[in-house]
Each structure stands twice: as C-alpha cells, then as structure tokens.
Amino acid sequence: MNSISANLNLMIKACEKASKTLIRDFGEIEKLQVSKKGPSDFVTNSDLKTEKIIIEELTKGRPDYSIISEENGEKKNKDSKNTWVIDPIDGTVNFLHGIPHFATSIALKHENEIISGLIFDPIKDEMFYAEKNNGAYLNNKRIRVSKKNNMQECLFATSGIVEKKIEFSYRKSGSAALDMAYIACGRYDGYFQKNLNLWDIAAGLILVTEAGGVINKIDLNEHKDLKIIASSPDINEKLMEKISNF
Numbered sequence: 001m002n003s004i005s006a007n008l009n010l011m012i013k014a015c016e017k018a019s020k021t022l023i024r025d026f027g028e029i030e031k032l033q034v035s036k037k038g039p040s041d042f043v044t045n046s047d048l049k050t051e052k053i054i055i056e057e058l059t060k061g062r063p064d065y066s067i068i069s070e071e072n073g074e075k076k077n078k079d080s081k082n083t084w085v086i087d088p089i090d091g092t093v094n095f096l097h098g099i100p101h102f103a104t105s106i107a108l109k110h111e112n113e114i115i116s117g118l119i120f121d122p123i124k125d126e127m128f129y130a131e132k133n134n135g136a137y138l139n140n141k142r143i144r145v146s147k148k149n150n151m152q153e154c155l156f157a158t159s160g161i162v163e164k165k166i167e168f169s170y171r172k173s174g175s176a177a178l179d180m181a182y183i184a185c186g187r188y189d190g191y192f193q194k195n196l197n198l199w200d201i202a203a204g205l206i207l208v209t210e211a212g213g214v215i216n217k218i219d220l221n222e223h224k225d226l227k228i229i230a231s232s233p234d235i236n237e238k239l240m241e242k243i244s245n246f
Contacts, residue, residue: 007062008131011106011118014057018050018104019122022089025049026123029098044096047071050088050104058084058106068109068223070199083109087199090119091175100124105177107202112220117203119181128181128203130210136184145213145232146186151242154189154235157182168242180204183230184211190231190239198223204230 004012025032025046033045051071058065064079069086084106089095091102100123108116118129128143130136136143148154156170157179171188173179176196182188184207198220208215208230215230231239 004129004134005116005131007108008116008118008129010058010061011108011116012127012129014054015104015106015118015120015127017057018053018088019120021049021053022046022104023122026095026098026100029096032096034096043071044089044092046095047088047092051086054086054088054104054106055084058086065108068198070197074223081111085109085114085199085202087177087197087202090177090200091173094174099174101173101178102175103177103181105199105203107206109202109220114202114206114220117206119177119203119207121178121181126181128184128207130184130203130207132206132210134210136207136211138181138185143185143211145183145208145211146189147232147234148189149234149238151235151238155187156231156239157188157191159193160195166242176200177204180208180230183213183232184208186232189235190229192229192239192243194225194227196226196228198226201226201228 035043048071051069064077066077066080066083067075068083087105089102090105095102103119103121106118107114115132120127128138151168158170159172159176179191183191214233214236
C-alpha cells in the first residue's frame with residue numbers, strides 16, 4: 001500500500017465506520033424515514049446518521065478543523081485554514097430506490113485548495129482516494145484517466161437536465177461523486193454538470209487531477225451553483241467544443 005497521511009487515514013476510518021450503518025440501512029430501505037427539503041432534495045435518517053458518525057470520528061482526530069457538510073452546513077472552528085467537506089450519501093435518490101449506486105465523499109480543504117479526497121462506494125466496496133502530489137488510487141491500486149481521444153469511443157456522465165441535443169454517449173448515474181471517481185479510474189472519459197454543491201465534487205476534484213485529468217477553474221469559496229467540466233486531457237478540447245454553450 002502506498003504511504004498515506006494521518007489525515008487520509010482518519011478519513012478512511014471515519015468512512016468505514018459510517019458505512020456499516022449505511023449498508024444496514026440500505027438493506028432495510030423500505031423501513032427508512034424520509035423527509036423532503038424541496039423538489040429534488042430528499043433527506044433520510046441515514047444521511048443524518050452517516051454524517052453524524054463521520055463528523056464525530058473526524059472531530060476526535062482533529063478537534064479544531066472547520067467543517068462544511070451537506071446536512072449541517074458550515075461550522076467555522078479554531079482552525080479555519082483546514083476544513084472537512086462532507087457528503088454523507090451522494091446519490092440519495094438511488095439509495096432510496098434500492099439502487100446500489102451511491103457513495104460517501106470526504107475531502108480536506110486547506111485554505112483554497114483540496115489536498116485530500118476520498119469517495120467510498122460501500123456496496124461495491126470501492127474506495128477511491130487521492131492526496132496532493134501523491135497520485136490517485138482505487139483500493140490501493142494506482143489509477144489514471146482514460147487515453148481515448150475519439151469522441152465516438154468515449155462515454156461521458158452528467159446529472160442534471162440536458163438542455164440541448166448532445167451528439168455523444170453519456171450516462172446519468174445519479175451520483176456526482178462516483179461520476180468523478182469513474183473519470184479518475186478511466187471508466188468515464190468526462191463529466192459536465194451545472195448547479196453543483198461543493199460537497200458533491202470536493203473529493204472528486206483531487207481524484208481527477210491526481211489521476212491526470214483536467215478540470216475547469218472552480219472557486220472553492222463558493223459552496224453552491226458550481227459548474228464543472230472534468231475529463232481526461234486527451235479528450236478535453238473535443239468535449240469543450242461539443243458543449244461550448246453549456
């Protein structure tokens with residue numbers, strides 16, 4: 001196994017602990033209590049439980065770090081330079097329908113940069129992680145973005161409403177975090193999406209870049225309405241051309 005920082009080790013432990021609850025809840029999905037925040041926002045008690053476990057574990061190890069999380073919002077702490085960015089279940093709608101495609105995402109933001117990221121799919125037991133200048137990994141194996149450069153052979157991902165006709169193959173998987181992780185390991189060739197929240201993509205940003213991918217400039221001080229276009233470098237120009245008015 002490659003050497004990982006104490007912070008990433010803490011993230012992995014927190015994630016593994018929380019995933020036990022998540023897997024159990026997924027197995028009993030019909031008993032779950034669900035409340036609705038808005039037209040497309042579902043919160044389950046699993047979201048809340050998972051987030052609570054993760055925050056507790058991270059805080060034990062790093063009591064002073066600040067936190068941005070999906071359900072609890074922003075909590076400034078003594079150490080405002082270091083911030084955990086947490087999405088307990090990315091892909092809640094899939095989760096609620098019993099579709100095994102969702103993940104927990106944790107990133108560490110230092111000042112205005114993501115220095116560590118982890119995306120864990122508990123059902124497939126796939127853990128994607130990356131640290132600044134240390135490469136990207138899936139279950140301890142080094143991963144790289146795809147090398148395809150013919151649009152016809154590529155597969156892309158998006159998750160919102162596609163307003164215009166798109167002349168290439170794409171999927172809507174329902175989990176932005178996994179879409180980004182899948183670019184990092186070469187399953188998808190790119191991802192384009194608007195109206196994202198920072199916690200949806202924070203860990204994915206470092207995974208994609210450490211796996212050799214490219215991403216448009218994103219202001220990490222903004223937490224909402226982010227737009228992302230991420231892909232392998234080989235296909236980036238062609239993708240940008242195809243979605244020029246995206």
